[in-house]
Structure formats: C-alpha cells, structure tokens
Amino acid sequence: MRVDHGDPRPKMGRLSAAAVLATTLEWFDFMIYSTAAALVLGKLFFPSFSGVAGTLASFATFAVGFFARPLGGIIAGHIGDRFGRKPPLVGAMVVMGVATCGIGVLPGYGAIGAWAPLLLVALRLVQGLGVGAQWGGAALLLTEHSPVHRRGYYGSLIQVGSILGAVAGNAMYLLLTDLLDNAQFESWGWRVPFLTGMVLVIIGVVVQLKIEDTPVFQTLREKSVAAQQDAGIRKAPLRDAVRRYWRQILQAAGAFVVVNATFYILISGMLEYGTEQVGLSRTTILVCVMVAGATQLISIPFFGAMSDRTGRRRQYLVGTTLMAVFAFPMFWLIDTGSVALVLLSLIIAFTVHAVMYGPQAALFAEMFPADVRYSGASLGFQLASVFAGGLAPFIMTALLAWTGSAWSVSVYIIAMAALTFVAVYTIHESFRRDLHETSEQVSKEEVTV
DSSP: OOOOOSOSSSSHHHHHHHHHHHHHHHHHHHHHHHHHIIIIIHHHHOTTSOHHHHHHHHHHHHHHHHHHHHHHHHHHHHHHHHHOSHHHHHHHHHHHHHHHHHHHTOOOHHHHTTHHHHHHHHHHHHHHHHHHHHHHHHHHHHHTTSOGGGHHHHHHHHHHHHHHHHHHHHHHHHHHHHHSOHHHHHHTGGGGGGGGGHHHHHHHHHHHHHOOOOHHHHHHHHHHHHHTSTTSSOSOHHHHHHHHHHHHHHHHHHHHHHHHHHHHIIIIIHHHHHHHTSOOOHHHHHHHHHHHHHTHHHHHHHHHHHHHHHOHHHHHHHHHHHHHHHHHHHHHHHTTOOHHHHHHHHHHHHHHHHHHHTTHHHHHHHHSOGGGHHHHHHHHHHHHIIIIITTHHHHHHHHHHHHSSTHHHHHHHHHHHHHHHHHHHTSOOOTTOOTTOOHHHHHHHHHHO
C-alpha cells in the first residue's frame, strides 16, 4: 500500500521551522564540543598528557557522548511509540540545554584537579542522552506530517538542522579565535558557545505548547482505544522492534556507518589534521570546514528531494560508492596545503556525503511500521553513532600517529563504505510506503502476498 491519509500539507512551514530550529540548536550544543575537543579541551582538562595524548584524551571524551546516544534513543523510542513523538523531543532539548551550560561553567584541571575531567565526561554523557533522544522525534515530526511525494525533502530538513548547528558552532569559534588572543580564548572564550545552551530549554517549551503531534501517532492512538487491544500503541514497542525488526535495525545502523564517520572526520578530525599535519592555521582550516559544510544547506535538501523521484536505496548506494572512490583523492588534495584545493576537497566530500544524508530520514521512517518506528529508527541511527561517528576522530588521530600518513584514514573510510554498501543493498525498498501501517497490517500483507 502506498497512500497517505489526511491533509497533504498540514502546516508544514511552521512544523519545518520548529523542527529545524530545534535540531540546529541541539546539534550546535552537541557539536561545539567536537571543535573545543580539537582546539582546547586537551590542554585544560588533561594537562599532564603530551600533545597527541592530550588530543586523544579529549577526543575520547568526545566519543563518550556517542556511547550514551543509544540509551537516549531507547528511552525516547519507547516514550515516542507509546505517548507521542513530541514528548521525548521536548525532553531531549531540555536535557541537552542543561548539560551544555554545565560544561560552559565547569572549572578546568588547574582549579579542581581530577574532578574536572570526571565531571566533563559525566556532562558529555548527558549530552549524548539528549542528542540520542532528539533525532527520532524531529525526523518523525516532519516525515509523518509530510505529503508522501515530498517525504524525502521534508525529512532532509532535519539533516539540514544538524549541519546548521555544526556550521554555527564553527562560525562561533572562528569569531572567538579572531577576536581573542590565545590566553583569552583558553581562559574563558571557549566557554561562550556552551553558555547558549539554555536557549534550547526555551525552544522546548515553545514546541510543547505550539506544535501538535503527528497524524500517524494520532491514528495509532485512535486504533488502540477503538480496538481495546495491542493494535496501535504497544505496551513494549522497544521489545517488539528488536524482536520483530532486528534485521531492519541492523540495516539502518549499517547504512549510517560511513555517513556518520565521514561527517565527524570532516568537521572535527580535519581541524586537527589541517593544523598539525598540513600546517594550516587554525583560522584557515576552520573557515574551510565551515564554508564547505555550509554547502550542505543546499545539497542536502536537493538530494532529499531527488530521492522523492528516484527512490532512497539506489541513491544511497551511489553515494556510498562515490565516498569510497574519493577517499584517497580527498587527502591528496588536502596534503597540497593549497587553501583552494583544501576547500575544493572538502566541498566534494560534503557533497558526496549529502547524497546519502539527504534521503536518510525518509529511508529510516519507511523501514519500520508506525507502532515501532520511533524505537527502530532511533536505535539503528544511534547504534551506528557509537561505533562510527563517536570513534572516528579518535581512530583518525590514532591511525595518523601510527602510520604517519593519511593513506590509513582513506583505507578506514573505504572499509566503512563497503560495510554501508552491503547494509543498504540488503534493504527492501519501501519507497512511499503508507506510514500509518502497523506491524499487524504489514504482517497480514506479507501473509497475503
């Protein structure tokens, strides 16, 4: 069945603005940590370590947030499939805002000793819980509201929000590094972006008061009340998702591996690589990453909309192949040290990334029935984030220290692209499926077929 129900354009402008703003601020808060980890956290919280070891330690705390993301996705998925898509989204914003502000006021090692890195890790874990809970709610808020023929486009706007957050974070640090000297920046300047976290709490309140839940969940609730049985809102959606749709969860996780890892290599690992390996100034590499990343504000919606015509799976496979092909040329261009070629390399890499990232929200939404969609999509998304995105800058730094050359990082990217290709190739294309279908309806259709 490939039809949707209800009004084809249910206030999509207002919903899109709210979802994108919430996602932008959520990812701004989460991603400024990666920039701070590359630039300053090693010195302030791990001062007894050597230069490389300090960077590795700060990237390790960066990765800690990713290990909490699946738990955030599990909690939010259970709540989202039982009580609505909106409550966990609002909760995620509040949790993230409080944790981010906490990092902004946290004293360094010189002030409180070993408590500083311990508290940093704890707050990063809370950030991970928040961002792990947020993506599924925001993605489903748009994909379950959107017209069927625009689902890829509207779903891609959530990904645009994450890029906006990352670009805004880099822009903030670029401005601070330009206005402040090193002593000022390391003393208090790096904290300024973190102190904006409470804006998320305010946005969360607005979303709670102004935005209605999705028509898909409203249909589920009506079915559950009318049937007085487990045909809509399930008592244990996470258990049912894992038991009945474990294959799709693993496929979703595999699909996200190269997308997530290359994203963090580009926006975080490249900052360290550009300054330490290539010899570019901190300002130069920040500008290159920021400008190249900003091109995704156009390319992500473009490729999301393209998937509404060509299908998600085929386009995703093309992007995966292109990422593997470009893995070596990307570093060849960057190693020249030419600012123009560095920028060109990053723009190409971000564009290839957008080929996959654009249709991802719609792809994941279409992989799961309505009653387990939040749990299944969130768990697949967040499982990959642990082993791909969270560890990518750490692995990149370790590989460079071990081999002394970027060829090892290129091989790492190719290996992840191969894993993603296999995962996506095995996905059953459910392009334009009816998002109101529950597990029982899907099972009946399979038996009929």
